[in-house]
Amino acid sequence: MSLGFEVDFLAVIGLVNQVRKSFAGAPEQFKAISDDVRGFSIVLQDIEASCTELGPEQAQEYQSVLTSCKDLLEQLKKTLENYACVAEAGKTGKRAAIKRVWKRLKWEPDDIRDIRSQISFKIATLKSLNDRVTSHSIAKLIRHQEDTEREATLKWISDINYVAQQNDIFLRCQIGSRRWLFESEIYLEWCKRKGSLLFCPGNAGTGKTFTTAMVVESLRLANDAETLTTYMYCTYQNHTQTIEKLLCSLLRIALEEADHEADETISTCKQLRSSNKNISRQYCLTLLQDLFSRFTRVNLIVDALDELTNEVRRPLIYDLLKLHEHSSVSLFVTSRGIPEIQHLFKGCEMYASLEVRSSDEDIRNFLRDNIFQLPNFVARSRKLQDEVIESVTNASAGMYVLGLIKWTLVGSALLTHSFFRFLLAELYLKSLTNMISVGSLRTRLSNLTTGSNAYDALYEDSMLRIGFQGPELEHIAVQMLLVLTCARRPLSPQELSHALSIDETSDAFDEDMIPDMDDLVAACTGLAVLDDTSNVVHLVHKSAAEYFERTSSRWFPRANEKMAFICLRYLQIAEVKPEETIGEQAPFFRYAKANWCYHSTESEKEAANDTAMGDASRTNSAAESGTSPNKIAITQLAIQQMMKEVVDVDSSIVEACHAGHHAWVEQLLVVRNYDMNIHGISQKTFISEDGSLIDSAIPTKRLRDNVLLTIAAARGDHSMALLLLERGADPNIFNAQGQTPLLIAAGNGFDNLT
Numbered sequence: 001m002s003l004g005f006e007v008d009f010l011a012v013i014g015l016v017n018q019v020r021k022s023f024a025g026a027p028e029q030f031k032a033i034s035d036d037v038r039g040f041s042i043v044l045q046d047i048e049a050s051c052t053e054l055g056p057e058q059a060q061e062y063q064s065v066l067t068s069c070k071d072l073l074e075q076l077k078k079t080l081e082n083y084a085c086v087a088e089a090g091k092t093g094k095r096a097a098i099k100r101v102w103k104r105l106k107w108e109p110d111d112i113r114d115i116r117s118q119i120s121f122k123i124a125t126l127k128s129l130n131d132r133v134t135s136h137s138i139a140k141l142i143r144h145q146e147d148t149e150r151e152a153t154l155k156w157i158s159d160i161n162y163v164a165q166q167n168d169i170f171l172r173c174q175i176g177s178r179r180w181l182f183e184s185e186i187y188l189e190w191c192k193r194k195g196s197l198l199f200c201p202g203n204a205g206t207g208k209t210f211t212t213a214m215v216v217e218s219l220r221l222a223n224d225a226e227t228l229t230t231y232m233y234c235t236y237q238n239h240t241q242t243i244e245k246l247l248c249s250l251l252r253i254a255l256e257e258a259d260h261e262a263d264e265t266i267s268t269c270k271q272l273r274s275s276n277k278n279i280s281r282q283y284c285l286t287l288l289q290d291l292f293s294r295f296t297r298v299n300l301i302v303d304a305l306d307e308l309t310n311e312v313r314r315p316l317i318y319d320l321l322k323l324h325e326h327s328s329v330s331l332f333v334t335s336r337g338i339p340e341i342q343h344l345f346k347g348c349e350m351y352a353s354l355e356v357r358s359s360d361e362d363i364r365n366f367l368r369d370n371i372f373q374l375p376n377f378v379a380r381s382r383k384l385q386d387e388v389i390e391s392v393t394n395a396s397a398g399m400y401v402l403g404l405i406k407w408t409l410v411g412s413a414l415l416t417h418s419f420f421r422f423l424l425a426e427l428y429l430k431s432l433t434n435m436i437s438v439g440s441l442r443t444r445l446s447n448l449t450t451g452s453n454a455y456d457a458l459y460e461d462s463m464l465r466i467g468f469q470g471p472e473l474e475h476i477a478v479q480m481l482l483v484l485t486c487a488r489r490p491l492s493p494q495e496l497s498h499a500l501s502i503d504e505t506s507d508a509f510d511e512d513m514i515p516d517m518d519d520l521v522a523a524c525t526g527l528a529v530l531d532d533t534s535n536v537v538h539l540v541h542k543s544a545a546e547y548f549e550r551t552s553s554r555w556f557p558r559a560n561e562k563m564a565f566i567c568l569r570y571l572q573i574a575e576v577k578p579e580e581t582i583g584e585q586a587p588f589f590r591y592a593k594a595n596w597c598y599h600s601t602e603s604e605k606e607a608a609n610d611t612a613m614g615d616a617s618r619t620n621s622a623a624e625s626g627t628s629p630n631k632i633a634i635t636q637l638a639i640q641q642m643m644k645e646v647v648d649v650d651s652s653i654v655e656a657c658h659a660g661h662h663a664w665v666e667q668l669l670v671v672r673n674y675d676m677n678i679h680g681i682s683q684k685t686f687i688s689e690d691g692s693l694i695d696s697a698i699p700t701k702r703l704r705d706n707v708l709l710t711i712a713a714a715r716g717d718h719s720m721a722l723l724l725l726e727r728g729a730d731p732n733i734f735n736a737q738g739q740t741p742l743l744i745a746a747g748n749g750f751d752n753l754t
Contacts, residue, residue: 012066015073033115037076043126065129069122076115153266154256156273160249163256165233165534169213174369177362178214186354191219194297195328199345201337202356207422208334209233211356212303215332219299220257226296228261230254236307236542242660243315244716246308247284250300254291261294281716282749285319292327300324305335307542311718315752317344324348363393363425374432378441387445388432395448396424423541427458430526434465459547463555465525476500476515477523481539482556484528485548486563488595490536493517494587502566508573509586560602567596597664649674650706657711662720665708669727676724679706680733693738703736713741716750 019037181187190198202208212231219229232250235241255262255269265287272279279287292298302320305313321344323329334356335341345351367389371378378384428448435441466477483491483499491499501514517537521530527544530537539545552559571593574586582589653674656664668674686697705711709729712720721741725731734740745753 158249158252162253174365196350197331228295229299231301301332391445498588560599564599567592676729686738707735710735713744
């Protein structure tokens, strides 16, 4: 073993051992040297054990010292060998020869001291170097442990990884694009003015997210020690998102970007984690404000604010404005041009607005980088490539001109329509991938749809192309789009493929029936995307989700009924698996268990709507033509599942409320006719007749809350509170601590509940 040294480490140890053996039978005055050499051997063995990973500088230091050690040992060995050779030339026995060696070896006391001094110096040098390397290794181990704890704390704060998302999006950006932004006076002024707000509206497909990624990267590169740039990407894909989760995701990325300035805040979060306490909305804001106060300037970039639901978006905007006002945060926000959103920001000081748009140059660069997707006959012809690029660019530009006309007629920047250019260009390009001749390609290019219905027309075309693939591929593709449209949160590839392996005849898992995810995505003709960074599958864009929501009764009739059946049948099959391995062997299990009740409830609403509207609006689809699950079978499966899961209704509904499981709470309220006010305490218990508080009635020990409405108020769970109030919860109810929902909400700063 050389440990990366030019001088073989083991060879030096072997040389030490040879020299030690040469001192066998030495007179007393030479044994001191032998002992020193033995000490040499011990130090070298210690180094061999501890120095498994060395940096270049450390390896160089060892190399230098070992080389000098080797030279000294070889000199000592050579001296001993010279006298040994003289002795071996004689004819006497071995014992006499050894004696003659030591008699002939004349070392003066000063020479011995010099040899010993050199050996001692080498040993001391090696020990010092080894101590430094060992302490460095210990420090490295400590840092590794601290980094591991830090990473665990960050994941506890939020499981959303914006850093990976940012890196992935930026890698797909067109280098040199967005000059209309980076060279604009409005953006340059925003960069100069601390605490300013730049709102950038833009409709779907104009490249808002790519614009955001380029702004984030530009600001991060320009950061100094006094500047913090943090960011968040909003998404329509997670239907269970809450304001608390979003703020915690912002806290996590701020802590990651702040590096060592965040140590104190991370330490606070570690204590919360160890004490099993959650970070409330108000406390999260406090932590963010404290962290931001340590920097001279803070840039906060928020993308696609419009993709959040109103229940989440409004309190988030309120909190962003708090940070903007109290911490002088410079805000950069992208969103579709929704009047309500723009109105909330417009009242701020130092407000400016700049519309997100895409230039012809941006579109051409995008098409050039993706033209490889087209058939080989296009790849071989530069002329055809230029035709495709110009036709697609002009078609998407037609949408932009139409948007400008609408803007001119309306006369309001709030209603501007610089429509969809990047997304349209991508969809147009995908619609050309199946062309088989130059003629069919040019016909398709001449018929590219423009106008306000271009999106819907492209999605219609994609669905028609799915149908041309044959009945089996059509069925599985439509089923996949159904699941993606109905799912309450993003699904991983493993979850989705397992869900699609279940049908009415399934009574056990069959690995051979689980479809390949790449094949599934391909079958969806560009409507579904596999995101490797976040390991989720989702629809290509929010506009696609909105399209399928508008047309769900056409493409996915009784969608939630089918989802409920998939979940319930999956649970029935999966529950035979060992509990400790169920997550690996049955990836869809956790989603199915958490959401079967929701889909079952939604299917009842769908049935009611179908009865009211009739079947006139339906057309035959792959989802309709396939075998439909029997409603009675779903009901039976639902009852069986509920009987398994709910032994104690009271504790189950209280725990579900604490965990924020809305659908589970709603189903228990309906099916079991649960009295929400059963644990409420009378007002007379805490308030005397003269209106004063009865202190003795307040328990000294903190009790776990079991009143549903006060639980929802403590969590700041607006939608849960609305659900309970609609079902008859008493808004003036007291819990065992003598608190009312209003008192709890006001105390925690949950203004949206008060």
